[in-house]
Amino acid sequence: MTFICAPILAGDVESALADARQARAMGADLVEFRVDHLFHGEHDDEGERAVLELVRESPLPCIVTCRPTYEGGDYDGDEASRIALFERLAALGAGAGGTPPRYVDIELAALERSANLRQKALLAVEHPDQPRELATSMILSMHDFKGRPAGLLRTLERMRREPAAKVLKIAWMARSLRDNLEILDLVAERDRPMIALAMGAAGLMSRVLAPKFGAFLTFASVRPAAVTAPGQPTIEDLLTTYRFRAINPATRVYGVIGWPVEHSLSPLVHNAGFGALDPDGPGFNGVYLPLLVAPEWEPLKATLGALVDHERLDFAGGSVTIPHKEHALRFARERSQEGWVVDRIATIAGAVNTLVRLDGPAVRAGAASAPSARWLATNTDAPAVAACARSALGDNLAGRRIAIIGAGGAARAAAAGLAEAGANVSLLNRTMEKCGRLAAELNVALATAGLEAPPISAAPIDDLERTSWDMIINCTPVGMRGGPAPDSLPLDESILDRIGPDTVVFDTVYTPRLTPLLRAARERGLRTIEGANMLVHQAEAQFQLWTGRGSPEGLFARIVRERLNADSGNPA
Ligand code: NAP
Numbered sequence: 001m002t003f004i005c006a007p008i009l010a011g012d013v014e015s016a017l018a019d020a021r022q023a024r025a026m027g028a029d030l031v032e033f034r035v036d037h038l039f040h041g042e043h044d045d046e047g048e049r050a051v052l053e054l055v056r057e058s059p060l061p062c063i064v065t066c067r068p069t070y071e072g073g074d075y076d077g078d079e080a081s082r083i084a085l086f087e088r089l090a091a092l093g094a095g096a097g098g099t100p101p102r103y104v105d106i107e108l109a110a111l112e113r114s115a116n117l118r119q120k121a122l123l124a125v126e127h128p129d130q131p132r133e134l135a136t137s138m139i140l141s142m143h144d145f146k147g148r149p150a151g152l153l154r155t156l157e158r159m160r161r162e163p164a165a166k167v168l169k170i171a172w173m174a175r176s177l178r179d180n181l182e183i184l185d186l187v188a189e190r191d192r193p194m195i196a197l198a199m200g201a202a203g204l205m206s207r208v209l210a211p212k213f214g215a216f217l218t219f220a221s222v223r224p225a226a227v228t229a230p231g232q233p234t235i236e237d238l239l240t241t242y243r244f245r246a247i248n249p250a251t252r253v254y255g256v257i258g259w260p261v262e263h264s265l266s267p268l269v270h271n272a273g274f275g276a277l278d279p280d281g282p283g284f285n286g287v288y289l290p291l292l293v294a295p296e297w298e299p300l301k302a303t304l305g306a307l308v309d310h311e312r313l314d315f316a317g318g319s320v321t322i323p324h325k326e327h328a329l330r331f332a333r334e335r336s337q338e339g340w341v342v343d344r345i346a347t348i349a350g351a352v353n354t355l356v357r358l359d360g361p362a363v364r365a366g367a368a369s370a371p372s373a374r375w376l377a378t379n380t381d382a383p384a385v386a387a388c389a390r391s392a393l394g395d396n397l398a399g400r401r402i403a404i405i406g407a408g409g410a411a412r413a414a415a416a417g418l419a420e421a422g423a424n425v426s427l428l429n430r431t432m433e434k435c436g437r438l439a440a441e442l443n444v445a446l447a448t449a450g451l452e453a454p455p456i457s458a459a460p461i462d463d464l465e466r467t468s469w470d471m472i473i474n475c476t477p478v479g480m481r482g483g484p485a486p487d488s489l490p491l492d493e494s495i496l497d498r499i500g501p502d503t504v505v506f507d508t509v510y511t512p513r514l515t516p517l518l519r520a521a522r523e524r525g526l527r528t529i530e531g532a533n534m535l536v537h538q539a540e541a542q543f544q545l546w547t548g549r550g551s552p553e554g555l556f557a558r559i560v561r562e563r564l565n566a567d568s569g570n571p572a
Contacts, residue, residue: 006235007219284547382420383537405490406435471506532561
């Protein structure tokens with residue numbers, strides 16, 4: 001079992017103990033008291049008494065760490081006093097009538113500073129040559145806050161040569177997702193219990209997947225502000241979102257590849273779906289992570305290559321979001337000799353938002369049914385737009401007149417999905433030249449795919465009121481919170497008074513749920529479709545491809561709606 005340890009930066013005894021009790025209530029197994037602020041070194045009797053009290057009263061087995069400044073902590077007192085504190089703590093269990101800490105964390109750098117210090121440190125912990133009976137063991141640690149340590153493997157070798165080290169801990173600041181893979185390999189190849197963590201936003205994988213690789217523990221804080229290392233999740237994140245207790249060596253790994261990805265709703269939705277598949281059992285054995293990959297082709301190529309080629313990781317599928325949808329298409333095409341198949345809709349859309357490893361429960365669909373196919377690269381955005389359109393216009397979209405505003409990635413997916421479904425699509429955009437180019441490209445793609453769809457036309461935005469439309473879709477970021485024009489509409493509002501009463505208005509923007517365009521349309525009694533519906537449809541299709549099963553009825557819609565309402569402060 002991999003423990004959850006709540007690190008607590010102890011400012012004073014009372015609040016540190018309150019946090020420890022909260023950690024226990026939330027489901028942590030251990031606490032780590034970081035006492036760098038409580039104990040100041042030589043002659044700090046008060047500090048020492050505070051640490052002893054903390055350990056005595058701890059509601060959970062504890063680790064005591066007094067991290068020196070040279071290792072990224074705040075303790076700037078002398079080393080002899082710090083080690084003497086550990087000796088005093090160990091003595092709590094050696095006849096002093098108390099419960100000693102289960103572990104003390106001592107840095108490799110400290111032990112290597114002087115033979116004398118090392119000898120003293122060994123007096124404070126249990127080890128094969130320890131004459132006393134002690135209940136405190138040593139976690140031997142090494143941290144690098146800048147990046148992967150130079151000489152990592154040699155350092156690890158020196159750590160392994162320390163017989164008193166019960167647990168080895170290694171942590172460094174992740175520069176990219178690939179650091180996690182090396183860290184998880186170190187855990188898999190451990191010679192004794194090991195904690196290995198990638199710090200920073202790119203390091204979440206190493207923390208969440210700790211049980212899959214058999215790590216001794218992972219750190220998780222009681223609340224977001226209480227993190228002691230960058231990138232640390234909260235206990236709630238770990239247990240509720242990532243279903244940490246259900247992760248084991250056989251767990252398949254999924255995730256959303258993008259930049260940024262920390263605000264993506266996909267981990268919430270897919271992890272909940274995995275957990276809900278079998279309400280009486282452990283659910284689907286998968287976990288879904290945010291996978292931060294720097295923009296540009298090279299990082300995507302290197303990282304996605306590392307993920308799919310890493311056998312131990314068991315990466316079985318992914319969502320791909322901005323800015324990597326076109327890169328993912330290129331990646332899949334470059335790997336066509338290795339069994340990567342790009343299906344028709346992704347080819348027409350010129351973008352991939354879904355990767356599916358074709359084994360186990362995955363559905364082998366369309367072009368991917370070739371026996372040699374190993375991975376399917378597809379696009380669920382395009383059919384999601386068509387599904388939204390069908391929900392308002394009926395199953396048959398053939399001949400329906402649909403105006404798409406915009407000429408970027410969302411417009412491209414929408415046009416591809418609707419044209420494939422037989423609709424009469426027009427692209428309208430502020431920059432006419434851009435939508436003209438996109439329409440021409442899409443028409444070539446449709447013809448190459450052998451589809452006899454009506455050609456997609458392009459027009460300036462002012463043409464919106466010259467024709468009557470069954471549906472108008474906004475595929476620009478206008479109206480999006482934090483976007484270029486959050487309070488605006490992508491069309492002249494008065495047009496909504498002149499379009500027919502049966503025209504449906506669909507906004508792909510989903511933050512906020514009710515955009516200025518949707519509000520204005522509703523005020524005029526027009527039917528509307530929220531961008532959240534598209535998000536839900538595309539996620540449901542991905543889930544089906546990965547698990548071979550439908551997501552629980554209404555679950556994704558409920559989670560997305562709740563989260564978007566919470567973000568807008570709107571309880572409705
Ligand atoms: P994009 O590639 O950056 O395209 C932006 C398009 O919007 C361009 O055609 C641009 O016109 C136009 N535009 C930008 N700012 C404008 C402004 N102030 N006034 C008028 N036109 C403007 O973006 P994208 O990836 O297509 O995404 C667009 C939106 O789609 C996003 O904001 C997102 O909310 C939404 N989306 C939703 C989902 C979903 O699941 N619901 C999925 C994907 C995207 P020019 O060509 O003239 O520059």
